[in-house]
Amino acid sequence: MANTYLTTEELASRIKYDPRTIREQLKDAVLIEGVHYIRPFGGRKILFIWERVEDQMLHGYVDVIPMIV
Template sequence: MSKTYLTTYELSEKIKYDPRTIRDRLKDSVLIEGRHYFRPFGGRKILYIWEVIEEDMATMSLSGHGTAIPMANGGACHG
Protein backbone atom coordinates (compact mmCIF):
# COMPACT_ATOMS: atom_id res chain seq x y z
CA MET A 1 0.00 0.00 0.00
CA SER A 2 1.43 3.37 -0.94
CA LYS A 3 1.18 6.25 1.47
CA THR A 4 0.49 9.91 0.83
CA TYR A 5 2.89 12.25 2.63
CA LEU A 6 1.76 15.83 3.23
CA THR A 7 3.41 18.96 4.53
CA THR A 8 1.68 20.94 7.28
CA TYR A 9 0.28 23.34 4.68
CA GLU A 10 -1.03 20.52 2.45
CA LEU A 11 -2.66 18.83 5.47
CA SER A 12 -4.25 22.13 6.48
CA GLU A 13 -5.88 22.40 3.05
CA LYS A 14 -7.29 18.86 3.32
CA ILE A 15 -8.72 19.11 6.85
CA LYS A 16 -9.56 22.84 6.73
CA TYR A 17 -7.47 23.83 9.74
CA ASP A 18 -4.96 26.66 9.84
CA PRO A 19 -1.35 25.38 9.61
CA ARG A 20 -0.59 27.14 12.91
CA THR A 21 -3.41 25.22 14.62
CA ILE A 22 -1.97 21.95 13.35
CA ARG A 23 1.51 22.84 14.62
CA ASP A 24 0.45 24.35 17.96
CA ARG A 25 -2.65 22.43 19.02
CA LEU A 26 -2.93 19.13 17.12
CA LYS A 27 0.68 18.00 16.77
CA ASP A 28 1.74 15.88 19.74
CA SER A 29 -1.73 15.89 21.29
CA VAL A 30 -3.93 14.42 18.57
CA LEU A 31 -1.36 13.80 15.85
CA ILE A 32 1.32 11.54 17.28
CA GLU A 33 4.89 11.29 15.97
CA GLY A 34 5.55 7.81 14.59
CA ARG A 35 1.88 7.20 13.83
CA HIS A 36 0.55 10.32 12.10
CA TYR A 37 3.78 12.04 11.15
CA PHE A 38 7.53 11.64 11.01
CA ARG A 39 10.66 13.68 10.41
CA PRO A 40 12.49 12.33 7.35
CA PHE A 41 16.23 11.91 7.77
CA GLY A 42 16.01 13.24 11.34
CA GLY A 43 15.54 16.80 10.12
CA ARG A 44 13.16 19.58 11.11
CA LYS A 45 10.69 19.04 8.26
CA ILE A 46 7.55 17.15 9.21
CA LEU A 47 5.60 14.92 6.83
CA TYR A 48 2.10 13.75 7.77
CA ILE A 49 0.74 10.36 6.68
CA TRP A 50 -2.66 11.12 5.18
CA GLU A 51 -4.14 7.60 5.21
CA VAL A 52 -3.52 7.16 8.96
CA ILE A 53 -4.94 10.60 9.79
CA GLU A 54 -7.99 9.99 7.61
CA GLU A 55 -8.62 6.60 9.21
CA ASP A 56 -8.30 7.97 12.75
CA MET A 57 -10.60 10.93 12.00
CA ALA A 58 -13.28 8.55 10.69
CA THR A 59 -12.84 6.14 13.61
CA MET A 60 -13.17 8.90 16.20
CA SER A 61 -16.14 10.38 14.40
CA LEU A 62 -18.00 7.06 14.08
CA SER A 63 -17.26 5.91 17.62
CA GLY A 64 -18.61 9.11 19.14
CA HIS A 65 -15.49 9.38 21.27
CA GLY A 66 -14.13 12.62 19.89
CA THR A 67 -12.83 13.54 23.34
CA ALA A 68 -10.69 10.42 23.75
CA ILE A 69 -7.03 10.88 24.58
CA PRO A 70 -4.82 9.21 21.96
CA MET A 71 -2.20 6.82 23.29
CA ALA A 72 1.26 6.17 21.84
CA ASN A 73 0.38 2.58 20.89
CA GLY A 74 -2.46 3.75 18.65
CA GLY A 75 -5.24 3.17 21.18
CA ALA A 76 -7.27 5.78 23.01
CA CYS A 77 -8.07 6.54 26.64
CA HIS A 78 -11.75 7.39 27.11
CA GLY A 79 -11.35 8.90 30.55
Protein backbone atom coordinates in the same frame (compact mmCIF):
# COMPACT_ATOMS: atom_id res chain seq x y z
CA MET B 1 -0.05 0.07 0.32
CA ALA B 2 1.64 3.33 -0.59
CA ASN B 3 1.35 6.23 1.84
CA THR B 4 0.51 9.80 0.91
CA TYR B 5 2.88 12.25 2.61
CA LEU B 6 1.70 15.82 3.17
CA THR B 7 3.36 18.96 4.49
CA THR B 8 1.61 20.89 7.24
CA GLU B 9 0.23 23.34 4.67
CA GLU B 10 -1.08 20.55 2.42
CA LEU B 11 -2.72 18.81 5.38
CA ALA B 12 -4.26 22.11 6.49
CA SER B 13 -5.77 22.56 3.05
CA ARG B 14 -7.29 19.07 3.09
CA ILE B 15 -8.82 19.21 6.56
CA LYS B 16 -9.68 22.93 6.49
CA TYR B 17 -7.58 23.86 9.53
CA ASP B 18 -5.02 26.61 9.89
CA PRO B 19 -1.43 25.28 9.69
CA ARG B 20 -0.68 26.99 12.99
CA THR B 21 -3.51 25.07 14.69
CA ILE B 22 -2.06 21.81 13.40
CA ARG B 23 1.44 22.67 14.65
CA GLU B 24 0.41 24.08 18.03
CA GLN B 25 -2.70 22.11 19.05
CA LEU B 26 -2.97 18.86 17.10
CA LYS B 27 0.66 17.80 16.69
CA ASP B 28 1.81 15.67 19.65
CA ALA B 29 -1.63 15.87 21.29
CA VAL B 30 -3.80 14.12 18.70
CA LEU B 31 -1.33 13.47 15.91
CA ILE B 32 1.59 11.41 17.19
CA GLU B 33 5.10 11.24 15.74
CA GLY B 34 5.81 7.83 14.26
CA VAL B 35 2.09 7.13 13.86
CA HIS B 36 0.57 10.14 12.08
CA TYR B 37 3.70 11.95 10.98
CA ILE B 38 7.41 11.47 10.46
CA ARG B 39 10.54 13.60 10.35
CA PRO B 40 12.38 12.18 7.34
CA PHE B 41 16.14 11.84 7.57
CA GLY B 42 16.12 13.13 11.17
CA GLY B 43 15.42 16.66 9.99
CA ARG B 44 13.07 19.41 11.10
CA LYS B 45 10.62 18.97 8.23
CA ILE B 46 7.40 17.16 9.16
CA LEU B 47 5.48 14.96 6.74
CA PHE B 48 2.01 13.79 7.74
CA ILE B 49 0.81 10.36 6.64
CA TRP B 50 -2.59 11.15 5.15
CA GLU B 51 -4.11 7.68 5.50
CA ARG B 52 -3.37 7.59 9.23
CA VAL B 53 -4.58 11.15 9.84
CA GLU B 54 -7.78 10.37 7.95
CA ASP B 55 -8.30 7.18 9.98
CA GLN B 56 -7.84 9.18 13.20
CA MET B 57 -10.44 11.74 12.07
CA LEU B 58 -12.98 9.10 11.03
CA HIS B 59 -12.57 6.61 13.85
CA GLY B 60 -10.95 8.59 16.66
CA TYR B 61 -8.44 5.97 17.71
CA VAL B 62 -4.97 4.84 16.81
CA ASP B 63 -4.62 1.30 15.52
CA VAL B 64 -1.51 0.29 17.47
CA ILE B 65 -0.62 -3.11 18.90
CA PRO B 66 -0.24 -2.69 22.68
CA MET B 67 2.98 -3.86 24.28
CA ILE B 68 2.70 -6.87 26.58
CA VAL B 69 4.53 -6.37 29.86
